[in-house]
Amino acid sequence: MASVRVAVRVRPMNRREKDLTAKCIIKMEGNKTSITNLKISDGNAGEVLRDRIKTFTYDFSYDSMDSKSSPFVSQEKVFKDLGSDVLRAAFEGYNACVFAYGQTGSGKSYTMMGNPGDAGLIPRFCEGLFTRIAATTRWDEASFRAEVSYLEIYNERVRDLLRRKSTQTYNLRVREHPKDGPYVEDLSKHLVQNYSDVEELMEAGNINRTTASTSMNDVSSRSHAIFTINFTQAKFDSEMPSETVSKIHLVDLAGSERADATGATGVRLKEGGNINKSLVTLGNVISALADMSQDGGNTNLKKKAVFVPYRDSVLTWLLKDSLGGNSKTIMIANVSPADVNYGETLSTLRYANRAKNIINKPTINEDCNVRLIRELRNEIARLKALLVQGNQIALLDSPTALSMEEKLHQNEARVLELTKEWTNKWNETQNILKEETLALRKEGIGVVLDSELPHLIGIDDDLLSTGIILYHLKEGRTYVGREDASTEQDIILHGLDLESEHCRFENQNGKVTLVPLGRAQCSVNGVQVTERSQLNQGAVILLGRTNMFRFNHPKEAAKLREKRKSGVLSTFSLSMTDLSTSCENLSTVMLYNPGLFTEKGPVFLRLEFERQQREELEKLELKRYKSEKLLAISSFFCIWKSGFS
Numbered sequence: 001m002a003s004v005r006v007a008v009r010v011r012p013m014n015r016r017e018k019d020l021t022a023k024c025i026i027k028m029e030g031n032k033t034s035i036t037n038l039k040i041s042d043g044n045a046g047e048v049l050r051d052r053i054k055t056f057t058y059d060f061s062y063d064s065m066d067s068k069s070s071p072f073v074s075q076e077k078v079f080k081d082l083g084s085d086v087l088r089a090a091f092e093g094y095n096a097c098v099f100a101y102g103q104t105g106s107g108k109s110y111t112m113m114g115n116p117g118d119a120g121l122i123p124r125f126c127e128g129l130f131t132r133i134a135a136t137t138r139w140d141e142a143s144f145r146a147e148v149s150y151l152e153i154y155n156e157r158v159r160d161l162l163r164r165k166s167t168q169t170y171n172l173r174v175r176e177h178p179k180d181g182p183y184v185e186d187l188s189k190h191l192v193q194n195y196s197d198v199e200e201l202m203e204a205g206n207i208n209r210t211t212a213s214t215s216m217n218d219v220s221s222r223s224h225a226i227f228t229i230n231f232t233q234a235k236f237d238s239e240m241p242s243e244t245v246s247k248i249h250l251v252d253l254a255g256s257e258r259a260d261a262t263g264a265t266g267v268r269l270k271e272g273g274n275i276n277k278s279l280v281t282l283g284n285v286i287s288a289l290a291d292m293s294q295d296g297g298n299t300n301l302k303k304k305a306v307f308v309p310y311r312d313s314v315l316t317w318l319l320k321d322s323l324g325g326n327s328k329t330i331m332i333a334n335v336s337p338a339d340v341n342y343g344e345t346l347s348t349l350r351y352a353n354r355a356k357n358i359i360n361k362p363t364i365n366e367d368c369n370v371r372l373i374r375e376l377r378n379e380i381a382r383l384k385a386l387l388v389q390g391n392q393i394a395l396l397d398s399p400t401a402l403s404m405e406e407k408l409h410q411n412e413a414r415v416l417e418l419t420k421e422w423t424n425k426w427n428e429t430q431n432i433l434k435e436e437t438l439a440l441r442k443e444g445i446g447v448v449l450d451s452e453l454p455h456l457i458g459i460d461d462d463l464l465s466t467g468i469i470l471y472h473l474k475e476g477r478t479y480v481g482r483e484d485a486s487t488e489q490d491i492i493l494h495g496l497d498l499e500s501e502h503c504r505f506e507n508q509n510g511k512v513t514l515v516p517l518g519r520a521q522c523s524v525n526g527v528q529v530t531e532r533s534q535l536n537q538g539a540v541i542l543l544g545r546t547n548m549f550r551f552n553h554p555k556e557a558a559k560l561r562e563k564r565k566s567g568v569l570s571t572f573s574l575s576m577t578d579l580s581t582s583c584e585n586l587s588t589v590m591l592y593n594p595g596l597f598t599e600k601g602p603v604f605l606r607l608e609f610e611r612q613q614r615e616e617l618e619k620l621e622l623k624r625y626k627s628e629k630l631l632a633i634s635s636f637f638c639i640w641k642s643g644f645s
């Protein structure tokens with residue numbers, strides 16, 4: 001059990017407030033924050049005077065009004081107090097959430113994201129995460145995996161701020177997973193290997209948010225932004241595998257005045273976006289949770305189940321765990337120091353005061369396979385203890401002791417096997433993803449494997465194979481041949497007409513060529529090649545009779561895409577590099593290339609051509625399975641999560 005921790009932060013006077021010669025009404029001392037109502041004169045006494053100054057106590061009260069004053073609290077101090085707690089929670093395997101609440105212009109985005117050269121909590125947290133990962137991996141103590149997503153909720157609709165091709169920007173569906181709870185369907189998740197990866201994504205997401213705000217009139221003050229990091233950590237703890245997964249939500253809420261439904265009439269009501277359903281519901285959820293914890297001591301009320309309206313809004317539904325659930329949560333209430341904002345500031349302070357009462361139930365999120373190993377180990381220890389006891393009272397020969405011993409051995413073997421499997425899968429995944437040239441991301445229901453280097457993708461003719469194979473063609477030579485070749489081959493293949501030393505690929509300064517060796521059968525886009533030939537993006541390569549590949553050259557493809565965008569590249573010239581056209585070409589080329597089949601005469605040529613065409617059709621059919629295969633990749637990379645269940 002842990003209460004939601006609450007911090008209040010007051011920003012400097014802004015230009016508008018200074019122009020209005022506004023007076024400062026906020027005072028902070030230790031963890032106390034006081035607000036003065038200047039409309040009540042300090043000449044009054046008793047009750048009335050008490051109403052003039054209201055004081056609240058929070059976990060932290062941050063005075064950031066004047067950088068030259070001594071109590072001034074910098075971005076760094078806020079991170080040290082709050083951000084480092086979130087970091088600790090992530091490495092311990094807890095979920096965590098920080099949300100910034102306050103009226104428009106009160107400093108929420110400044111606190112969460114910060115300004116250039118004055119980073120806020122989110123960038124500092126991410127930088128801290130990778131600094132700690134680097135320190136830990138240097139000693140080989142653990143392995144990590146971090147994924148980032150960034151979304152915006154505007155008018156109860158969810159938008160992915162990191163979707164590369166932003167065709168479907170708004171209206172992603174919120175669904176509920178039976179075990180993991182509410183989630184956004186189709187939200188892109190991006191694997192990040194270092195802080196600069198995160199920086200790039202943050203920047204792209206923030207630009208997306210700002211671009212939308214210019215066309216939608218001040219969207220940022222009306223929308224909620226949720227930056228989420230899914231963080232997995234695997235290590236051996238006293239020879240015991242340990243794998244934890246934590247979800248960290250960092251939330252910049254809409255301006256809190258949007259929650260004020262009472263003052264909304266006429267134009268404001270019609271404007272819809274002004275009254276923020278998510279914020280109204282957040283208030284109701286906080287109230288219900290606060291009531292629940294306060295009524296906890298009252299035995300009569302304890303029995304009455306308090307209804308918490310999580311499902312009434314997208315925000316509260318997505319943050320269900322962070323509010324009263326499995327998470328270590330921090331609320332930062334941002335306020336203005338000026339008397340002109342008295343009403344909004346007092347309401348924020350009250351709101352924050354209420355949030356203090358929310359009790360969460362954070363637990364370490366342990367991977368279920370690792371939990372199984374731990375449980376089996378405990379069972380082994382118990383059986384061993386029982387056997388020792390049995391020994392002492394000379395029961396060892398009894399059938400009970402024997403079956404116990406059998407069970408013990410079974411369990412030990414299972415633990416050994418599970419631990420080995422777990423270690424292999426995790427290491428394998430980590431090694432693949434450590435390759436700087438490879439990145440995995442979700443797009444829609446698919447998984448996209450991005451590679452920077454030229455590569456071959458296997459187009460497998462075995463209908464039962466479900467994995468996708470990718471061979472990088474690194475700078476220099478890559479040899480292809482059979483396992484029984486006298487020299488070591490980089491890519492080992494087998495199949496009809498495959499020579500033991502078949503061919504080599506040469507990648508020199510970004511130019512990739514195929515060099516057949518001896519009389520080896522190699523064809524590019526259906527044309528047999530006997531000499532060195534340069535490969536272009538999208539080429540279909542056939543080695544022997546059965547090993548077919550699609551050649552990808554990411555840099556060339558990027559250039560072609562640019563040309564296509566600017567109209568320099570015609571559809572015709574592009575079609576020459578396109579896979580499907582290449583396959584069609586292949587059949588045509590075969591018809592006009594009798595050299596391929598000279599020994600057996602024209603009938604054989606026709607039959608052979610028909611057979612080849614059938615094969616091509618099958619291969620094209622295989623392309624239809626491509627998306628299923630991509631999903632198979634996803635299961636390959638995620639197998640460590642579900643492999644044992």
Ligand SMILES: Nc1ncnc2c1ncn2[C@@H]1O[C@H](COP(=O)(O)OP(=O)(O)OP(=O)(O)O)[C@@H](O)[C@H]1O
Pocket residue numbers: 010011012014064102103104105106107108109110111115220221222253254255334
């Ligand atoms: N503690 C602070 N120190 C210095 N400048 C600040 C501070 N807090 C806020 N500001 C400045 O005040 C302005 C408004 O802050 P910010 O954009 O963070 O408000 P907001 O609450 O996120 O507003 P909105 O709801 O419109 O998104 C910005 O120019 C920001 O740089």
